[in-house]
Amino acid sequence: MDVFIEISKGVLEQGFIYAIMALGVYISYHVLDFPDLSVDGTFPLGAAITAMLILGGVNPWLACLLAFIVGALAGLVTGLLHVKLKIRDLLSGILTMTALWSVNLSIAKTSLLSTYGAKTIFDSGIIMLLPESLASWRTLILVLILALFMKFLLDWYLTTKSGMLLRAVGDNPQLVTSLAKNPGYVKILGLAIGNGFAAFSGAILCQQQKFFDVNMGTGMIVMGLASVIIGMTVFKKLSIIKYTTMVVLGSILYKGAISLALNLGFNPNYLKLIMAVLFTLALVSNNFLDKKEGRGKVHGHVAIEEY
């Protein structure tokens, strides 16, 4: 029983931390309709910056905030590559991701950096107000609050004028043009926000696991997309819950499935393979459900080509 609780706690902790990254992927993939691979680079970017800052004695909350901002700047670069230099969406993300590898290494100065001993949001400040008896739950409670806070922040943003324009640009860029706004700029803004979320998530993971690893971003986009798609597929019928909630739940389900597979005795070397299989299953069932309901993603209009 204790083992089960420990495992579940671990799944939930990881699930909530990565859920913030998945919310970022939700913005680019679902809201903007932009497959943004930069996430694989901005997630560790957030971690690298946080590691250096907290080792330098900077307040760990401030470190998270700065990670968000720098992640957003990296997303801005992806957006500029795409919009200003007219590089394809996938390639723009790959370029940023590739460049960030070196950037992350040069920030951390090593591929593996322990932050042991540095103050983190999990062992200093407000979280210490929790009674001692809850000490072993501190991490879970804090990541739960953080994931929910980011979710509600995003929910709120998407109902503002700026957020509505963001939704419109993924849906129908021509409408944004008709509203006398440059759709390119709106896309850049969305990519900045999405990557801010990814870097923020990386910052929290770094503080929780107490190290930065230059490889920690590998497969992030797959994990993020899987969370988005699993969440939306599983909870599709529950139209009362928001997409962002589905994404958070999807992240937990995904982490749960991986943990289950490993605990059932799958070789950890197959982890990526399991990830890919899970992702494929989610995609296929998503397509299947769409077909059954006779609709794809709401983009399918009667496309009538001129010329």
Place this chain on the structure above:
Amino acid sequence: MAMLQLKNIDVIFNWGTVNETQVFDNFNLDIEKGQFVSVVGSNGSGKTTLLNLVAGNLEPTSGEILLEGKSILNLAEYERSHFIGRVFQDPGKGTSPSMTILENMALADNKGQTFGLQRGVNRKRLDFYRSQLEQLELGLEDKLNVKVGALSGGQRQALSLLICTLTPIQLLILDEHTAALDPKTSETIMELTNKLIQEKGLTTLMVTHNLRYAVEYGNRLLMMNKGEAVIDAQDAEKDKLEINDLVQVFSEISIELGN
């Protein structure tokens, strides 16, 4: 002064290649304020090119385009949207399908202002949106929270019309906007279009495949062929035009073209 002026427009596609096509050669057009111009013409006669020039999707090879006397040539398409509204053939292009009718109206209502962190939907405007939607006589005012993606093509096109005329514009461009609809819906949308144009006194440039619409609606008719207006009839002269006259010119052109 004319609302819209196209002066000495040349448009050459694929200039200097074997595929070089000259669509306009010294083309001139003045549209007066309040005029409702219907444009018809065979395929490839330059109708879409004309609209693209005005809306800002296409730069002329040479020439000048003026709106109320001011050049708009160096304005991007999204910047021209401040003055020009456009409804497309594809009913999906004028609205955001994953958003509700209310959200689409709120977006349109905010055109020309900043899109900041204020609440996107202003509840105080609800009555205004309802009264605007009532004009469409499609019952959309009772469906404010329905996603636009769930509406029919005709309903979406009606909404597109409303959205692009909600805030003041100087020119309305209609790009075969009834061509993707079934005949009955097409009729409804055309009547609605005319009603909105008359009420708001909009200067309008409408390309249509439907000769009857061109004859029945508007106060000026252009028939294009090879980048030239072979018919340009206004007011009384236009009123005298009948579909048969157009068909006759059409078939003469066709014979000339060898089909």
